[in-house]
Amino acid sequence: MMKKLAAELVGTFWLVLGGCGSAVLAAGFPELGIGFLGVALAFGLTVVTGAYAFGPISGGHFNPAVSLGLAIGGRFEWSELVPYWIAQVIGGFLAALILYVIASGQPEWVPGGFASNGYGANSPGGYGLVSGFVTETVLTAVFVIVILGATAPKAAAGFGGLAIGLTLTLIHLVSIPVTNTSVNPARSTAVAFFAETGAVSQLWLFWVAPLIGAAIGAILWKALLADE
Numbered sequence: 001m002m003k004k005l006a007a008e009l010v011g012t013f014w015l016v017l018g019g020c021g022s023a024v025l026a027a028g029f030p031e032l033g034i035g036f037l038g039v040a041l042a043f044g045l046t047v048v049t050g051a052y053a054f055g056p057i058s059g060g061h062f063n064p065a066v067s068l069g070l071a072i073g074g075r076f077e078w079s080e081l082v083p084y085w086i087a088q089v090i091g092g093f094l095a096a097l098i099l100y101v102i103a104s105g106q107p108e109w110v111p112g113g114f115a116s117n118g119y120g121a122n123s124p125g126g127y128g129l130v131s132g133f134v135t136e137t138v139l140t141a142v143f144v145i146v147i148l149g150a151t152a153p154k155a156a157a158g159f160g161g162l163a164i165g166l167t168l169t170l171i172h173l174v175s176i177p178v179t180n181t182s183v184n185p186a187r188s189t190a191v192a193f194f195a196e197t198g199a200v201s202q203l204w205l206f207w208v209a210p211l212i213g214a215a216i217g218a219i220l221w222k223a224l225l226a227d228e
Contacts, residue, residue: 044169140213
């Protein structure tokens with residue numbers, strides 16, 4: 001169990017450091033910034049690399065919503081759910097702390113949004129609460145369905161991590177303008193406390209919507225698509 005928790009902690013650390021790090025350090029870099037596309041690819045690549053590195057140990061969740069969806073889908077033990085959540089949140093927070101230390105080394109840098117998620121004034125495109133809630137719920141549901149399908153016994157062996165990472169990339173390409181893309185409560189929690197935009201007050205949405213979406217996705221998979 002300790003190896004599983006360590007893998008989830010390090011994997012979530014890598015996801016936040018790589019994904020949010022690309023947004024904080026590189027997205028708007030003068031003239032050569034990677035933009036939304038680069039950030040989307042960075043998040044996808046962290047999941048791909050993390051899945052192959054840590055998946056054999058812990059399953060490679062790196063996301064409380066994914067852990068919930070897999071538990072509902074019958075692929076994960078309920079007794080391990082809360083310990084996984086704790087490890088994921090700690091790993092993400094440690095990554096955000098290190099990212100803050102790195103970014104603050106630039107004399108003119110200010111935290112601003114610090115890659116946090118939000119709606120209204122905290123949405124990159126100014127989208128409201130309902131838009132943010134629907135986006136996070138629906139995209140998390142789809143994400144969980146893809147995960148359950150890509151890791152099913154009949155799925156092509158060895159390609160699950162790639163399919164899941166590409167799905168997360170696509171999710172970011174759709175939703176960065178709306179909420180700055182969460183679909184992951186640990187990722188949202190990690191950076192919210194370092195932002196200067198009041199992101200903590202909106203953090204509830206990025207727990208509630210992804211968890212609801214994960215449950216919907218798992219239920220739909222079991223009802224409509226699963227063999228068992």
